[in-house]
Amino acid sequence: xxxxxxxxxxxxxxxxxxxxxxxxxxxxxxxxxxxxxxxxxxxxxxxxxxxxxxxxxxxxxxxxxxxxxxxxxxxxxxxxxxxxxxxxxxxxxxxxxxxxxxxxxxxxxxxxxxxxxxxxxxxxxxxxxxxxxxxxxxxxxxxxxxxxxxxxxxxxxxxxxxxxxxxxxxxxxxxxxxxxxxxxxxxxxxxxxxxxxxxxxxxxxxxxxxxxxxxxxxxxxxxxxxxxxxxxxxxxxxxxxxxxxxxxxxxxxxxxxxxxxxxxxxxxxxx
Amino acid sequence: xxxxxxxxxxxxxxxxxxxxxxxxxxxxxxxxxxxxxxxxxxxxxxxxxxxxxxxxxxxxxxxxxxxxxxxxxxxxx
Numbered sequence: 322x323x324x325x326x327x328x329x330x331x332x333x334x335x336x337x338x339x340x341x342x343x344x345x346x347x348x349x350x351x352x353x354x355x356x357x358x359x360x361x362x363x364x365x366x367x368x369x370x371x372x373x374x375x376x377x378x379x380x381x382x383x384x385x386x387x388x389x390x391x392x393x394x395x396x397x398x399x400x401x402x403x404x405x406x407x408x409x410x411x412x413x414x415x416x417x418x419x420x421x422x423x424x425x426x427x428x429x430x431x432x433x434x435x436x437x438x439x440x441x442x443x444x445x446x447x448x449x450x451x452x453x454x455x456x457x458x459x460x461x462x463x464x465x466x467x468x469x470x471x472x473x474x475x476x477x478x479x480x481x482x483x484x485x486x487x488x489x490x491x492x493x494x495x496x497x498x499x500x501x502x503x504x505x506x507x508x509x510x511x512x513x514x515x516x517x518x519x520x521x522x523x524x525x526x527x528x529x530x531x532x533x534x535x536x537x538x539x540x541x542x543x544x545x546x547x548x549x550x551x552x553x554x555x556x557x558x559x560x561x562x563x564x565x566x567x568x569x570x571x572x573x574x575x576x577x578x579x580x581x582x583x584x585x586x587x588x589x590x591x592x
Numbered sequence: 593x594x595x596x597x598x599x600x601x602x603x604x605x606x607x608x609x610x611x612x613x614x615x616x617x618x619x620x621x622x623x624x625x626x627x628x629x630x631x632x633x634x635x636x637x638x639x640x641x642x643x644x645x646x647x648x649x650x651x652x653x654x655x656x657x658x659x660x661x662x663x664x665x666x667x668x669x
Contacts, residue, residue: 576606582651584611584614
């Protein structure tokens with residue numbers, strides 16, 4: 322008899338599993354890549370919306386009046402409190418801050434961390450390496466294309482311009498989301514697809530094994546019968562009822578066996 | 593071979609394979625007054641069906657033998 326390593330069942334099962342793994346692998350690669358990009362994009366859109374709403378809520382005239390050394394004044398404290406409560410409303414937001422452009426320099430004004438002991442800068446602290454998105458935000462809302470590293474951590478940032486009562490841009494508001502939160506969202510999609518694929522492969526494996534087993538079982542019956550007949554046993558009964566190619570093979574084989582039985586019978590033996 | 597012989601042989605081959613001719617020739621020779629199978633006519637089919645059912649049941653399942661004989665019997669109509 323054929324050993325398991327060389328049996329059609331093993332070859333079929335392995336072939337199907339290889340095929341399923343290949344398709345699943347490619348699906349995983351393409352789906353995860355596309356989905357994580359979309360998640361990042363939607364997070365960027367979400368941050369842009371928060372930045373735009375925050376910028377619209379802030380009083381541009383008051384923020385424009387803030388000068389270095391005014392950190393203990395009511396005007397500063399009120400605006401800081403407002404940013405702080407906005408940041409607290411969404412626990413995925415690490416920090417909200419405002420900036421302005423003085424000449425060719427970009428400086429911080431206020432940030433949401435003041436009341437929570439996480440203040441990162443004083444009025445007038447210069448941003449040493451302003452990004453293009455930061456600069457562009459003085460004309461329209463903008464978002465960082467990748468994660469950026471700030472003194473308070475690695476973040477994804479969106480900016481929106483702050484306007485005064487006259488509609489002039491007096492600065493920008495920046496909204497930072499922790500990179501870990503964004504990464505977690507992206508990982509969740511990947512993990513979900515991974516789990517679905519694993520379950521899919523598992524069930525496909527079971528179905529393939531059952532399918533090949535049923536097919537091979539009947540071929541095995543034919544092999545055993547042929548073996549018995551070749552050793553002179555003509556009392557073999559082939560009981561395979563299928564409508565597929567194996568059924569046709571069984572039926573032809575059965576006819577052949579019947580013919581042999583007739584020819585070997587004492588009354589019908591050829592002279 | 594007569595047209596009836598050909599038709600019977602076609603049916604018989606489906607059930608008994610290439611040895612069908614041997615069985616049919618023996619049935620007509622020993623049970624139907626030494627009739628040559630190649631010369632049978634529709635009027636012989638009913639009797640042939642009876643003998644074929646008995647003989648083929650030794651080699652195939654009874655329900656198949658009944659089915660086989662039924663087909664031959666229909667050639668008599």
